[in-house]
Amino acid sequence: MPALAGRWVTDERFAVPQDPSFERSRALQDRLHDLVPGGAHTYARGSDQYPEFMTPVLTRGAGARVWDVDGNSYVEYGMGLRSVTLGHGYRPVVEAVSRAIADGVNFSRPTTMEVAAAEDFLSLVPGADMVKFAKNGSDVTTAAVRLARAVTGRVKVAACEQPFFSTDDWFIGTTAMKAGIPDAHVATTVRFTYNDLDSVAAALAGDDVACVILEAATATAEPAPGFLAGLRALCDRHGTLLVFDEMITGFRWSAGGAQAVYGVQPDLSCWGKAMANGFPLSALAGRREYMERGGLRTDEDRVFLLSTTHGAETASLAAFSAVVQAYRDGDPVGRMEHAGRLLADGVTAAVAEHGLERHVRVIGRPSCLVFVTGDADGVPSQAYRTLFLQELLRRGVLGQSFVTSAAHTDADIEHTIAAVRGALPVYRRAIDAGTVDGLLDGRPVAPAIRRTAAPRFIDARVS
Missing domain, CATH: 3.40.640.10 (Type I PLP-dependent aspartate aminotransferase-like (Major domain))
Structure with missing residues (x-):
């Protein structure tokens, strides 16, 4: 596994994180809560959907990768709540939009x-x-x-x-x-x-x-x-x-x-x-x-x-026309599905190696995969989901799902599988102990649509 932005070293089986910092992201997230109800403009993007002390605030993206204000780099899944299928900064879309807005919007x-x-x-x-x-x-x-x-x-x-x-x-x-x-x-x-x-x-x-x-x-x-x-x-x-x-x-x-x-x-x-x-x-x-x-x-x-x-307005219509052309000229759905199948096969194999088949699963259409996380009894668990998210973030993978784009390369998938392999021993320890205590930093994530605000009081078994 090649080094990534100076934050990775290589071991025989998986990339090991160098304690990525989230200091600037946490400060900006706090500021967002001062300025924006919920700290985000979409509930699914809220800080309560991510580990408490690991809420990256992003600065840019390219293809299937994004960067945060602390300089951390991630392979991203979900891709803008499934709104990006061709990749961030996809050149034909950017060029079509640039031409359109030059003449007014x-x-x-x-x-x-x-x-x-x-x-x-x-x-x-x-x-x-x-x-x-x-x-x-x-x-x-x-x-x-x-x-x-x-x-x-x-x-x-x-x-x-x-x-x-x-x-x-x-x-x-x-x-x-x-x-x-x-x-x-x-x-x-x-x-x-x-x-x-x-x-x-x-x-x-x-x-x-x-x-x-x-x-x-x-x-x-x-x-x-x-x-x-x-x-x-x-x-x-x-x-x-x-x-x-x-x-x-x-x-x-x-x-x-x-x-x-x-x-x-x-x-x-x-x-x-x-x-x-x-x-x-x-x-x-x-x-x-x-x-x-x-x-x-x-x-x-x-x-x-x-x-x-x-x-x-012309910017979005120009983007749409460029997307249509990309689907006519190529096979973005096929590329998404290829990446999804590689990812599902690799993660499933890694899970089996750790004997966690009852606890971690990848399900769904190859172009729209999600992961399911269960506790020691195999019951869907927000606490164990948060632990999985935490360990993936530490290893350069960002996402509430495994939803791919046409920009996810085989190298991106290999990186992700390596990150999962690194996360699973931690997950295994939590399963064996019957608790995430001592392994999870902060509170569990919570359902985005719920009656009360405080996520600390959400039942960890709510899926």
Whole structure:
């Protein structure tokens, strides 16, 4: 294993850290808490999601690597909450954005770039006739809900029991972090279970649901045979619109998202994250008969669908066009999956060598891997997860998952496997002792969406 930024020495089996410092990062993190509620602009990026005294504040990235203010270098996973598939600073995207912004970024009328971007997008998504761009995933999922309510004349939303759909009341009201949301809003959303058509049928039985919304697949769950087709049939039978959340699956399962992979077309679909390689862009797409309700060619009551100052600024649209070209010219999904398979095989082998198969696992689609950490009884544990994160950080690996990008090289994967090999003896000691006490510095990480703030009082066994 070659030395990395002077912070590594080589042993026969794994890289050994030279006690990386986080002093400047900790000071900046404290300052962020003074200035920004939660110390970050996304809950998943919060300091409570990382070991207490190891919260890197980053300065730059290149490919699959990032650097923090203390000079530490890491192989990064998760890649901007799955928003970066081509790598940080991907040159064709940077160059396309530079050319675009040199001519201005926002105008009083649409630009030719909006035409080109819409044509590019619709060429990738066979079930969509029209698209409208925005900035955040929550913008477009909530726009889809509003549109479905207008089309059906119904209020209820059936949302799958999956982690996240929107910051708006119709979804956040179903979580533990629902302070400030009226009970009447909470009552408009019902839940159903993924891969369980009976639970969907029960939710739709009253013919009063405007839409069903779900991720067609997740990092940890693929659709069972017939599930998506059965979902489509149930929605048609009950006059309910089917909405796919393609935030994660889009440009990671394929350029055309999960609907292209599984062959089931929704009425509406919501996109974001990787479509502009980290630049802020999202999209609502769907059938013309529904999308036109937000336009000027309708005889129906108009829907205030999306109207944003920055939705079609040229920088993000230029980034999107460059991403589309990269997917046409090459195989980013194939490269992500190659890296993921190498990583899963290597980590699984290392775990087996230490007899930790019941305690550490890598699961999910190769392009969207996550690791599962269990305690001495094999029960998912936040404390043991934190210990694993801590030891990976010490060895130059940053990430709450093993989600890869097309920029992850074989050398990056080898580095990561070496870091895991170095972390596992510490994990083994914790398993043998039945506790992380004496091995974990600080408090365990906590669920990002929770009712109370203090992570110290979160049950360490909550997954």
